[in-house]
Amino acid sequence: MAKIIGIDLGTTNSCMGLMEDNRLLVIPNDENFRTTPSVVAFTKEGQILVGNAAKRQQVMNPENTIFSVKRFIGRKFNDPTVSNDLRLMPYKLIRAANGDVWVEVMGKTYSPPELSAMILMKMKKDAENYLGETVDKAVVTVPAHFNDSQRQATKDAGKIAGLEIVRIINEPTAAALASGFDSKTKMKVVIYDLGGGTFDVSILELGQGIFKVLSTSGDTHLGGDDFDQAIIDYLVAEFHKKEGIDLKNDRVALQRLKDAAEKAKINLSTLDSVEITLPFLAATNDGPKHLQTVLSRPTLEAITKTIAEKTAGPCETALNDAGLRSNEIDEIVLVGGQTKMPLVREVVKRIFRKDPFSGVNPDEAVASGAAKQASVLKGDIRDILLLDVTAFSLGIKTEGGIFSKIVEKNSSIPLRKTEVYTTTQENQSFVRIEVFQGEKPMASDNKMIGTFDLVGIPPGPKGSAKIDVIFDIDANGIIRVSAKDQSTGKEQAIKITADSGLSKAELENKTKEIGAEFAKKISRGEKIQAKQDYKEVPAQEGEGGGLASAPEEEGEAKKKKSIFDIFKKKEG
Numbered sequence: 001m002a003k004i005i006g007i008d009l010g011t012t013n014s015c016m017g018l019m020e021d022n023r024l025l026v027i028p029n030d031e032n033f034r035t036t037p038s039v040v041a042f043t044k045e046g047q048i049l050v051g052n053a054a055k056r057q058q059v060m061n062p063e064n065t066i067f068s069v070k071r072f073i074g075r076k077f078n079d080p081t082v083s084n085d086l087r088l089m090p091y092k093l094i095r096a097a098n099g100d101v102w103v104e105v106m107g108k109t110y111s112p113p114e115l116s117a118m119i120l121m122k123m124k125k126d127a128e129n130y131l132g133e134t135v136d137k138a139v140v141t142v143p144a145h146f147n148d149s150q151r152q153a154t155k156d157a158g159k160i161a162g163l164e165i166v167r168i169i170n171e172p173t174a175a176a177l178a179s180g181f182d183s184k185t186k187m188k189v190v191i192y193d194l195g196g197g198t199f200d201v202s203i204l205e206l207g208q209g210i211f212k213v214l215s216t217s218g219d220t221h222l223g224g225d226d227f228d229q230a231i232i233d234y235l236v237a238e239f240h241k242k243e244g245i246d247l248k249n250d251r252v253a254l255q256r257l258k259d260a261a262e263k264a265k266i267n268l269s270t271l272d273s274v275e276i277t278l279p280f281l282a283a284t285n286d287g288p289k290h291l292q293t294v295l296s297r298p299t300l301e302a303i304t305k306t307i308a309e310k311t312a313g314p315c316e317t318a319l320n321d322a323g324l325r326s327n328e329i330d331e332i333v334l335v336g337g338q339t340k341m342p343l344v345r346e347v348v349k350r351i352f353r354k355d356p357f358s359g360v361n362p363d364e365a366v367a368s369g370a371a372k373q374a375s376v377l378k379g380d381i382r383d384i385l386l387l388d389v390t391a392f393s394l395g396i397k398t399e400g401g402i403f404s405k406i407v408e409k410n411s412s413i414p415l416r417k418t419e420v421y422t423t424t425q426e427n428q429s430f431v432r433i434e435v436f437q438g439e440k441p442m443a444s445d446n447k448m449i450g451t452f453d454l455v456g457i458p459p460g461p462k463g464s465a466k467i468d469v470i471f472d473i474d475a476n477g478i479i480r481v482s483a484k485d486q487s488t489g490k491e492q493a494i495k496i497t498a499d500s501g502l503s504k505a506e507l508e509n510k511t512k513e514i515g516a517e518f519a520k521k522i523s524r525g526e527k528i529q530a531k532q533d534y535k536e537v538p539a540q541e542g543e544g545g546g547l548a549s550a551p552e553e554e555g556e557a558k559k560k561k562s563i564f565d566i567f568k569k570k571e572g
Contacts, residue, residue: 004137004166004378005127006370008174009116009154011070012196012224012337014038015364016123017371018131019380024178024368029126035363036126038196040118041065042105050122062090062255064105066115068225071197073112073157074150077101081221088229090251113153114514117160121514124163137164139374141366143198144170145218145391147437148449148496151477160514166377168477171195172202173213173388174369175335179360181206187330188214190318192348192356193366194311195336197223201315203322203329212387215321215410217314222307224265224338230304231261235276235291243289245282253281268297269340301343308347315351321410332356335365387412394471394479397434397443399424407471409439418470420486427459431467433483435496452494454483 005027006017013035016027029036031052041054042064049057058065068089075082077095086093094109096102103110120138127135140163142154151168158165172191181189186207193200200218204211235257236247247253260276267274278291319326334356338344348356361368375381394407398421406419423431431454438446457465466486473479482493 002137003131003133003135004139004374005135006174006367006372006374007120007123007138007140008171008367008370009070009120009140009142009157010035010038010195010366011068011198012038013363014119014123015367016127017364017367017369018127019371019375022380024371026364026367027127027130029123030129036119036123037067038070038119039065039067040069040115048118050118059252059255059259062251064091065255066091066103066105066110068197069103069112069115071221071225072101072103073116074147074153075101075112090255113157114160116154116157117514120157120161120163124161136162137166137374139167139169139370139377140165141169141171141174141370143193143218143220144172144200144202144216145198145220147392147447148479149447150220152497167373169370169373169386170200170202170213170216170388170391171198171366172200172216172335173204173211173386174367174373175333175360175365176202176204176206176211177369177372177384177386178365179206179331179333179357181331188322188324188328190315190329190332190352191335192311192315192332192339193218193335194338194344195223196338197221197225199223199311199314201311201318203318203324209383210385210387212412213389213410214324215318216389216391217317217321219310219314222310223336226307227265227304227338227341228258228261230307231265231295231300232257234295234299234303235261235293238293239281239289239291243282243284245284245289247282250282256281264295265300265341268295268300269342272297297342304343308341308343311344311347312351326352326354329354333360333365335360335362337363388475388477389413390473390477392437393439394435394437394473396421396469397436401443403436403438403441403443403446406469407473413473413477414475416470416472418468421467421469422463423457423460423465423467424462426462428462428465429457429459430455431457431483433469433481433492433494435479435481435494449479450481450494450496452481452483452492454485454490454492456488456490457485458487 003018008015015035018025018027026034028034029051033052036051037055039054041049041057041061043049054065071085072082076099082101092104094102094104103115124135140154140158142151154168155165172193175191175193176189181187186205189204189206191202198220199222202216203214205214240246256278260278264274264276273294273296275294280288281291282289329352332348332352332354339362345356376384389410389412390407391409393405393409395403395405398404407417433452433454434448435450436443436446436448440446468484468486470482479496480493481496482491484491
């Protein structure tokens, strides 16, 4: 059977894993790095660079280098989080015809699934080169709090990349699979996942090969990028104070500051202070201006403390939803590069009153867990059962625009749940079922995910009909909603197909277009960049109406190659 790889498609970095001979293998990229920057760049020479090559030229080509695109996948342009990012990103974000947020580069527009597909294409190619065989199937992870549109957009990215995504699983759940906690003794484990752009916290009960998710919470727009931005804002303010120059609209300067901020943040995980030196950061009539300052760990913690503390709310929500207190948690597993920061670890220890577990690699755990799940799907591992939950409540719109929950969030899947409703008008012959997901009391404040009509209801007085509304959710999270008139047995159903923002025709066209463009430009682009690196870088009818509630009835490294070695290989 063909290999199925596991992919952690991250905001900042991505990683690949594979189960081989009952052991986990992290697949390196073509430069022997175990993670690949989730960065795509378009050069003036017309080339596409992905990964390390894209990241290395980012400072000099900020407006055409796309990073953190995961923050925008499956989102609308009018999303408040997108509005905030408009001023922060050096590249251009636009409103697409369908209302989604897209990226414009050199006069051409790209959807987030297309850009994510380029990253997946690069990883697919690297995996094939490393394994020596074709790779066309993968298990891909997403934040637990991703909605259906975001999950479908991720699947579409896989399709464009030539990868069949056989399963989407939640990142914290994947990390739990990689944790090694599979003893006979039951234990309750927190997965605290703070990556580059998203935060998830899940609580699982583990034991005897069963991984049962009890609750999940999080923020799909909170991560390492926000810590970096806090450092950038601090440096901009310091430079303005000293030189009287505002760098907020200088894209090249801001990208240099971002690069410096990220490096300083990483170094301050082990050092007490770092020196940040950026010569020729700005030019004036009096000559060039340089940035030279010292950033200490206490200063870093002071300017990022509020960001780290934002993770406390979802943690408390997850505990409450699981019906647990912090002292009932046996282990805390930290996942995501941002958890290496001492301040974050202190926040975690304060919340859960326990030192976190140190037995997993935060950068590789999610990909490793995805690889393990892939092995389960292949049938190579038979003693693991994964029981996940719904991230959002599901229900329908009822009289007065009220959101009637049928499936509560954190409900274990697979499941089948039925609620009984009645008609709201005299002689009502059909009802419109509008399906929503979310937690707000009014349906319009939540996300509509589907609608259909149940027709042929016998005319009668208001409230006389009894309508069963049934939600079926399988292990893959696929939702089927049906409505049945108890008196006639007539039934209508809909399979909820998430909208990624790309139509079927657009998806087919993008698959061909991006595949051809990438194949044409990526190989030459990598060779060109390798040369540059070597030079520059050190090594219906009737009366209708809605529904009203009826009376209650019962119804989850190798040694790094040098740039020169890479160049020789590609030229060879």
